[in-house]
Amino acid sequence: MDAEVREVRDFLAAHPPYNALPARVLDDLPSRLHVRYFRRGSVILELGQPNNSLFILRSGAVDIRRAGDELVERSESGTSFGTSSVLSRQPSQFRLVAIEDSLVLVMPGEVLFHLLATQPVVADFFGAGPPERMKRAVAEIRGDDSGRIILKTRIADLLKRAPVTAAPSLSIQQAAQIMARERVSALVVAEADQIVGIMTDRDLRSKVVAAGLQGTLPIEQIMTRDPLTIPSSSLAFEAMLEMLGRNVHHLPVVDAGKLVGLVSSGDLMRLETANPVFLVGDIAKQTSAQRLAAITARVPRLVGQLVDQDASADEIHRLVTAISDATTRRLLQLAEAELGAPPVPYAWIVLGSQARHEHGLGSDQDHVLVLDDSVEPAHDPYFAALAEQVTAGLELCGFPRCPGEVMATNPRWRQGLAAWKRDFHAWVLEPEATAVLHAQIFFDARAVAGRTELADALRADVLAITPNAQRFLGHLAAQAVERQPPIGFFRGFVLERHGEHQATLDLKSGGVHAVIELARVYALANGVTAVNTLERLQAVAALGALGTESLADLTDAFEFISYVRLRHQARQYDQGLVPDNHIAPDSLTSLEKKHLRDAFGIVRRLQQGLAFRYQTHVMT
Amino acid sequence: MNWSFGRSSEPRRSRLARSAPSGPLQDYLNTPLPAPASPLDQVRLLALDLETTGLDPARDQILSIGFVPVDGVAIALGGAGQLLVRPTTQVGESARFHGLTDDALTTGVGLPEALAATLAALSGRVLLAHHAAIETGFLGRACRDIYQASVHFAVVDTMALQFALLSRGFDDEPPQGSLRLWAARGQYGLPHYAAHEALTDALACAELYLAQIAELQAGRSLTLKAVLSA
Secondary structure (H helix, E strand, O other), X not given: OOXXXXXXXXXHOXXXXXXXXXXXXXXXXXXXXXXXEEOOOOEEEOOOOXXXXXXXXXXXXXXXXXXXXXXXXXXXXXXXXXXXXXXXXXXXXXXXXXXXXXXXXXXXXXXXHHXXXXXXXXXXXXXXXXXXXXXXXXXXXXXXXXXXXXXXOEHHHHOOXXXXXXXXXXXXXXXXXXXXXXXXXXXXXXXXXXXXXXXEXXXXXXXXXXXXXXXXXXXXXXXXXXXOOEOOOOEHHHHHHHHHHHOOOEEEXXXXXXXXXEEEHHHHHHOOOOOHHHHHHHHXXXXXXXXXXXXXXXXXXXXXXXXXXXXXXXXXHHHHHHHHHHHHHHHHHHHHHHHOOOOOOEEEEEEHHHHOOXXXXXXXXXXXXXXXXXXXXXXXXXXXXXXXXXXXXXXXXXOOOXXXXXXXXXXXXXXXXXXXXXXXXXXXXXXXXXXXXXXXXXXXXXXXXXXXXXXXXXXXXXXXXXXXXXHHHHHHHHHHHHOOOOEOOOOOEOOOOOHHHOOOEEOHHHHHHHHHHHHHHHHHHOOOOOOOHHHHHXXXXXXXXXXXXXXXXXXXXXXXXXXXXXXHHHXXXXXXXXXXXXXXXXXXXXXXXXXXXHHHHHHHHHHHHHHHHHOHHHOO | OOHHHHOOOHHHHHHHHHHOOOOHHHHHHHOOOOOOOOEHHHOEXXXXXXXXXXXXXXXXXXXXXXXXXXXXXXXXXXXXXXEEEOOOOOOHHHHHHHOOOHHHHOOOEOHHHHHHHHHHHHOOOEEEEOOOHHHHHHHHHHHHHHHOOOOOOOEEEHHHHHHHXXXXXXXXXXXXXXXXXXXXXXXXOOOOOOOOOHHHHHHHHHHHHHHHHHHHOOOOOOEHHHOOOO
């Protein structure tokens, strides 16, 4: 009489790794288990105690603590624990304590070992199977990401231009002029298509300038003869090893006796795309929007690498913003080169996440033009053309146009300083909540090009009036506290219940944006000039308007939610998906879920503080 | 609780065994039950739940029997069982309460077979039920009908335990409804179960028992005698 204990079976069917078991195995599993009950505060497994059972938390909550009482994990319903001591057959390195009255399913060790041996999904999940070991090994290699790329890239992929060559009889001075004109650090010296030598910046420094040699001498006197060469099919790391071994920085690339290019140590270092300094440097050299787009296309992968390297969300945001800023500046330079000098000074102001130094993946463009007050209507065609060219370039570089038309291409957002001041005064003194809602983005503004003093003047003017604009601040506060962090109570996340994002968490609305809006209200209420969310919070705390503990909590919460969001977006990009803000809780570890829950809880608590201060419930 | 039953019931069970026909009932009565002085953490029980057409053993019928063993402080799911009992008359309207239709029940076994299996599972175990009068009443009646003999169970009743736990230190009676199985479970943070079939209710009762003895034994050890009710 084999009775299926349906409640237990259905419970297992809802939690990994058991949810991936074949039905036959899953149906049979409950009859192999025991049920135990542990009162709050009782020890399930003591530190140093031998253990031959896997525990699956049915209900309640269990803390897993290391020696010294450090909390490793807080288990929630569906979590399996006790695995390490069963698998290692060593005394437990953890103390398992029920922190709520808990019902626990107990799987005897022999049942677990049988599952591990017969069910690869279980072996994978508990890290005991070959696939998991492989994954870990790969992850270790990936830890040094620059190495990975250098292992895969071939020299042929690095060659961007034909090599610059010179005859051995050319004078040193003429050769130096060619190098300056072509912006190269080395010349291949060739005679009748045969490489005879190489001359580099270093030769000019050490053999000519330092030795006081005449510039009229032929370069064959200072060149390095018969240089080491490399075929274009070589891997980048091979070229790097050759360079390191011989202490040279350039290698002519030769295929079948024919010179096809020159590779420098700089080219190889540029492979370290994780170093955005190179990206920014590259951006400044590009001569068209298309070429810029080829560089910005590397940003999503860069974000993925930075996430893997455990860079902080703040660092990643700043790097991505630096690239966005450089792209905007270069596009403006290119537009000015085409359209001529501007008729009056201007400041190109970015708004929103770019202004806050919080650019991530998938952000659209938001920008306006602040013009010197000497502007005349006749000047507008110039700025309209400038705005359109830059906006089109940004679009090509992966920044979608703002659906709300908050862009310099919109004549409404292209005006003189005085007109901008009038707009801001109207918003700050505006009694209507909806108008304030739409205007919020303008309060996160930063000049990235042109006359930044125009932006500074506007900001000083605005911040002089916001601290006393109680109704305006009240509206902002009401909007800030309206964003509900997706948390129900201790155990559960509140998931999006509708639409295509069913059963996912919105990391943006109630998470990242809730903190951004909190910081904005506090900053405007206290006349703080910072725009970056963390800087705003720090400045507000320095003024005593936010407790140091709240500052620390909110900083952690913002960092953690932002990091999870960036990682989620980078993974989506890897899978060929459009990055969004909706994450499935299943993709999080239980520790991450716990942290996220804590983070949302902090946001909620500070929202309540803000609601109380501004009495938002009486705002309309 | 009726403390007079704290004494061993073995002499009485031996007497009953002698008057029972050989077979499942006699085997059950001849297998010793845990002694009342046994430490609670070592007592073997069988959580039992019956679905019936009504509350009167003389008139109503057993439709389904669910059980799961409890070994000390652990529920052994491997010993779980559920039986559908083919009724001798139509179930009809009562299906509204137990969810068992006439169609489903025709797949069941006859009551003699179900009773034999239940007594075998109960062998050497204390009967554990929530409001155990239903289980003991219907099983006693079935033994008389089928074996023309009486039976005696050692019983732990989680409803009686819950009453005792809620009354500790208070003069007032426990609030109305707080003794029902699902309300009692809620007080220990036990999960909500959707399906109300015999086996689910037996498991629910077994889990409640573990929670109750954990509460009762906080900081001390008790024997079976402390929880035995009939």
